[in-house]
Amino acid sequence: MTQQQQTAGGDVRLAGISKTYGSFTAVQPLDLTVPQGSFFALLGASGCGKTTTLRMIAGLEEATTGTVSLGDEDITDLPPYKRPVNTVFQSYALFPHLDVAENVAFGLRRRGIKSVKKQVADMLELVQLGDFARRKPHQLSGGQQQRVAVARALINHPQVLLLDEPLGALDLKLRRQMQLELKRIQTEVGITFVHVTHDQEEAMTMADTVAVMNGGRVEQLGAPADLYENPRTTFVANFLGTSNLIEGEVVSTGGDLVVAAGGGKLTLPRERCSAPTTSGGRLLLGIRPEKISLAHVDDADCIAAGRNRVTGRITDSSFIGVSTQYVVESPAGGALQVYEQNIERDTRLVPGAEVVLHWNAAHTFGLDAAQDIDAGASSVEDAE
C-alpha cells in the first residue's frame, strides 16, 4: 500500500467517464482510480460495460463524457497509438502475416527502435516461447497465441496493460495455468494490469482489487475477500459466489440488529449491515452456504445458544467430493443452499429430513430489502 502511494504518479484515473450509443447507455458516468502497479479486475456479466470501459482506457472507444488520465496527464483525446497503454485482445488479434517474433517486435518497430532482437528474445523467454519465434500465429495453439499476445503488449513496457477476457477462449485447465502465469508476470514486471472478465473465480484469484460492474455502473469495489464477505448489494452477493438471502422485519436496533423472519429471530452485527435500519423496516439477511451448519431436528438441543437458527426440510442433496451441497426448503427464505464439508457425514441428512440450519451470527450480513433479491444470480449460471 505504501509503495503504491509513493508512486501514485502513474495511477489510471477515470473521472465521470461514460459511453452512450444512440439511446443505449453502455457505461454510466463512472469514477474509478486504478493504483499504479496493482492488478485490477473489472468483473461483470456480458453487456455490463466492462469491455467498453477498458476500450475507453485504450482509446479504442471515444468517451461520451468524462476524462481518462494517466498520472497527471489527461489522455482523453489522445488516439490509441499515442497512449502508453497496450491491450491483450480477447481474440488475441495477432497479425497473421507476421511470425511470432515480428508480432512481438511490432510495437518496438513502430516507435523506431532498430535493434529489437535481444528484447524480443528476452520477452519470448519470459512467456516461454523461445523456440517458436519463426512460427506463424496459425501454427500455434490457443494458449501459445495467448502468450504471444501478452508478450507483444508487454515488450513495450506500457504504463498499463489492458486485458480483455484474455483467457476466455482457453479450456478450464489451461485457464487456471495461465491465471497463475499472468499473475507471475505481473509480479515480475510490476506493471498495472487492468483485467476484464466475467469469471468471478478468475477475478478473485488474480486481482488485488475487483470492481463488480452491472448495468453500466460499478456496484462495488474492493479486495476479493472483502467483496465476498461484505457484499453491499444483492447483485454482488449473488454474482460473487452464492448467497442465501432471507427477508425479514427489523424488531430491535439496540446493540445487534434483531430481525424476525419465518417465525424465528435472527441477529446480525450492526456494522455488517449496509442498509439503513429502523425498527419495523424490512431487511435482507445474507449468509454464505459454507458458513451454515446442518443438524438433524432431533439434535436441535445440542446447538450452542446465541447462534442464528432456521428450520427446514432437505429437498435435494448432491455429493461433490470435498463437500455435499444441500438445498433446504425453509419457511424463512425459500430454498436455502448449504455446503457441508464431508468430514463426519450424518446419514440421516437425506432429502425429506427435517433439519435445523444454524450459523454464527457474526457471519450474517444485511442488505437493503428494496432490491431485486435475485439480481446477479442468473448471470452466474450463464457464465458457467
Added chain:
Amino acid sequence: MSLTEAPPAPPSQPEELRLRKPSTRKRLVPYWLLLPGILWLLVFFALPLVYQASTSVQTGSLEQGFEVTWHFQTYVDALREYYPQFIRSLLYAGTATVLCLVLGYPLAYLIAFKAGRWRNLVLVLVIAPFFTSFLIRTLAWKTILADGGAVVDVLNTLHVLDVTSWLGWTESNRVLATPMAVVCGLTYNFLPFMILPLYTSLERIDGRLHEAAGDLYATPATTFRKVTFPLSMPGVVSGTLLTFIPASGDYVNAELLGSTDTKMVGSVIQSQFLRVLDYPTAAALSFILMAIVLLAVTFYIRRSGTEDLV
C-alpha cells in the same frame, strides 16, 4: 500333456477390429466429380490449343490448303513485323492495370470497411455495368470522348490536353483515336475485375487487427502500410492478373476508341484470322502473346511472394 504339442492358434480377429479400406467406389468419387470439367477443358481448351499450335507451323495458302511444314520462321517474322503492337499491348494493359488498382483500391477499401449498410448497394453498382453489353459500353465511350464533347472541352480549358499531347498520349486537342482513349476504355471495362477480388480480400481482414496495430503505436497510415496492404496482397495479385491478362489480349477498345496507330496485338490477330486469312501468322502471334503473358505473370507472382495463390 506332451511338450511338443502345438500352441493353440491365435484367436481370429473379430470382424469389427479389422481396418477396412475405403471401397473402390468411394475412392473414385473425386474423379467422377472432376470429369465434366476435365472434358470441357479437353474439348474447348486443350484440343483447340493443339490445333492452333499445329496451324502456327503450317505453310500454304487458303486456295491450296495448309500443310504442317514445321515452319518456325513464321514466329520470327510475326515478332519482327508486329513487335510495336506487342509493346503497345503490354504498355496499354499495364497502364490500365495500374489505373484500375489506383481507382479500385480506395473504392474496395470503402466498401469493405466504411460502407456499412450501403455495402451491398455499392457492390451492385460496381457490377451494374455488366447488365449492358461490353460493346455498347465501349461505344458509349466514343460519345463521351468525342471531339467537341464536354469531356474534351473541359480538359482543353484546363490545358490538360496540352500536357497529354506533349507526352504523346493525345493528339492536338483530340482524345478519341489516341492512346489515352484506349487506356481509358481498358481501365473502365476491367475495373470491376480489379475491385471485386480486392474487396473480397479486404473484407476478410479482421477489423480487430487495425485496433491492435493502433494499440501498438502504429498511426493509421502505418497500419495501412504494415497490416492492411500486406494482408490484401492476394486481392491485389488476383485483381491485377484478372485485369492485365484479358486487357493485354483485348482488341475491342483499340478498335473502337483508337486509330491505326494505337492497334494492339489483339487487333492484329483478329485481322490476320478474319480479314487477311493468314492463319499461321495469326496462330503464331497468339502463342507469342500467351508466352509473354505467362512469363510476365510468373515473374510477377514470384516477386509478390504469393505463390500459394496459384
